[in-house]
Amino acid sequence: MNDSARSEDEARAAIVAAARRTIALGINSGRAGNVSMRWHRGGGDGLLLTPSALDYDAMRIDDLVWLPVAVPAGERPGDEQPMRCDGERAPSSEWRLHRDLYAVRGDAGAVVHVHAPFATTLACLPRVHAEGIPAFHYMIAVAGGDDIRCAPYAMFGSAALSEAARAALQGRRACLLAQHGLVALGGTLDAALELAVEVESLARIYWQALQLGEPARLDTAAMAQVHARFARYRPDPVGPGGA
Numbered sequence: 001m002n003d004s005a006r007s008e009d010e011a012r013a014a015i016v017a018a019a020r021r022t023i024a025l026g027i028n029s030g031r032a033g034n035v036s037m038r039w040h041r042g043g044g045d046g047l048l049l050t051p052s053a054l055d056y057d058a059m060r061i062d063d064l065v066w067l068p069v070a071v072p073a074g075e076r077p078g079d080e081q082p083m084r085c086d087g088e089r090a091p092s093s094e095w096r097l098h099r100d101l102y103a104v105r106g107d108a109g110a111v112v113h114v115h116a117p118f119a120t121t122l123a124c125l126p127r128v129h130a131e132g133i134p135a136f137h138y139m140i141a142v143a144g145g146d147d148i149r150c151a152p153y154a155m156f157g158s159a160a161l162s163e164a165a166r167a168a169l170q171g172r173r174a175c176l177l178a179q180h181g182l183v184a185l186g187g188t189l190d191a192a193l194e195l196a197v198e199v200e201s202l203a204r205i206y207w208q209a210l211q212l213g214e215p216a217r218l219d220t221a222a223m224a225q226v227h228a229r230f231a232r233y234r235p236d237p238v239g240p241g242g243a
Helices: 008-024 095-104 117-122 126-131 138-143 159-168 189-212 220-233
Strands: 034-038 046-049 065-068 110-114 174-177 181-186
Touching: 008 034, 008 046, 008 110, 008 189, 034 095, 034 189, 046 095, 065 095, 095 110, 095 159, 095 181, 110 189, 117 181, 117 189, 138 189, 138 220, 159 174, 174 189, 181 189
Parallel strands: none
Antiparallel strands: 034 046, 034 110, 046 065, 110 181, 174 181
């Protein structure tokens, strides 16, 4: 959502900085992942998104692409490029994922998608496909529920991936993507990036615990207490959402 004190150039600069931070934080490598921010233009809901296949160090604010959130008439699920966009470069191949999430998550002001190594490792395991990352640690609640779900595999950039992510994010702020990575939502860009880092940290700890045996799990009552305390001490501009 637009900040009245922030110009579009400032918003673009914040997105570029966040994209570069994903590399510095170790939750992305090379040209992987994509970052966006909800950005209205002329009264229409839209988003600013990183471009396709451009090294983050070389990225400049003019390389970002603006898309409307509303699906243009005539667009088909199999289209590889959006029918409407504004920018000199092609948008990220995951433009549909970002756009579709904003369409159903009015509480989301930013989306961060990364190929974080531990989250991606777990997202390749059948047990994680089936049950996600369970409540082995109370901080699982930071993603909005009693587990961190894993969306089933679908081709990157596809409508099927977008639909799978929307389903996995129902009642959640973050999810894994099978054989792919993770996606996190936030009310602000900083919040979305912080959540992506937290999910990767949880994925690393869970992976480490699995090397030693089967981690114990917190029950529903214990997690309910965590959620209640988080509501008081860790308010998030993004609620669990309906997706």
